[in-house]
Amino acid sequence: MTLQVDITRHAGDFALDAAFEAPAGVTAVLGRSGAGKSTLVSAIAGLSRPDSGRIDLGSTTLFDRAARIDLPPRKRRVAVVFQESRLFPHLSVRSNLMFGRRRRSEAQGPSFEQVVETLGIGALLSRRPRSLSGGERQRVAIGRALLAGPGALLFDEPLAALDAERKAEIMPFLETIVAGAEIPVLYVTHALEEARRLADRMIVLERGTVLASGPVEAAVAAAGLASAGDRFLDGVTVEATIAEIDERYELTGLALGQHRVWAPGVLGAVGEAARLRFLARDVALSLDPPQRSSVRNVLPGLVRSLKRTGGPYAIVSVDVGGAVLRAEITTRAADELGLAPGRMVHALVKSVAVSRA
């Protein structure tokens, strides 16, 4: 089964003009806020009507402007996991889970017991949504969508409203659920990490148009996500205070914990706060402080964690006191430097790579 989308929709000065195909398996839709992700989801689910184009799911036409076909949401068999879970507050977890299943007697897919077991929500069945944690709610919402026996599954930023810990809690469940999916699964997100972890293919959406699509890494390369201080990239944002201005060289020196960080340009007046963005790709690690180097920012710290993110990449978190920086390095570099939690390193950041968040 393949989901084929080719639609346009205008609203105010925003225009969505997207065409793509999503075969069985997970396709990530990556874009920042305002890129048209939500519009896309609601158009596919039937909650809003595109201006033109068509949407097909397998052999069923969900929408075809020219042929005046516009199936109502209930007939589309497109289940959605929303960012805010949208559980029904007046129903128990069990009734929420069965909401879709009861209304689609022909529904295929996993059994109630299987879903409850996979998501680990057996103990919650008689509770009300209000008494659940954010992570639990989202697990129930995922179960509810699965049990509706959908022909396509849409995830609309399911982790965006959760803190890092909850995200880490849900991720394994998501991985189990989408692994080997026999239906098209669209995973809409603004976080490249999530897309990399879950998806086989990716569509990069920008200002309403498809910037790139294909296998995840190919799409990353094609969309040029590796360049230009892109917000999709892994990195951290830290609060620093402007401590001095070098007017001659047009540099700003900021106090970050015990350290002085130099950023290009005059970012403000002394004493003001500034948020700085350090991309993981721009942070290098060295065991010894560099001698006679052009790198202006050298921050000694301790390795907190080392995560191999797949392929040749690893992400190292370094606590420099006052901030935890993330450095993306190759696994070979990690091995040759003998990096491990607790190890003393120097995080190196070129001044030109420091930007205001």
Next chain:
Amino acid sequence: MHLPLVLPPVVTGYLLLIAFGRRGILGQTFENCCGLVFSFRWTGAALAAGVMGFPLMVRAIRLSIEAVDRRLEDAAATLGSGRLGVFFAVTLPLSVPGLLAGVVLGFAKALGEFGATITFVSNIPGETRTLPAAIYTLTQTPGGDAAAGRLVLIAVALSLAALVASELLARRLATRISG
């Protein structure tokens, strides 16, 4: 529809008299078709109370239905509910407290209705004398104070009972709805 909310009650009563009186178009129609007579009967008092109370009730109920989170209704639709299904499974249960408030509001308005009733069906003992009309009559009668006081107590008790009952029900429903 909302006109009786803003019109002076006496005007509403006078319009009812014109339309539903023995010679009124609607009055004649009802009398010919079902033998239903409104003018100077208790049925007319009920009609006046309804006309005055209904818009208030409908307004409150409509507000509570519109206040239900649209996103939950959308979610229900993607899970296979049709329009009616969404209404009965999500919208209605979630707006029950407001519904209840609307009913109480309508009841209170009908209970207190005076102007339209007295203009439309007058104040006939045993037929169209409503509680407020009876109290008014007694206050105009020498020595009627004690009887008026008793009726006032009944009115207060009725209103309080309605208020307390609705409050209790609404609370119970609210906990059921949001767990």
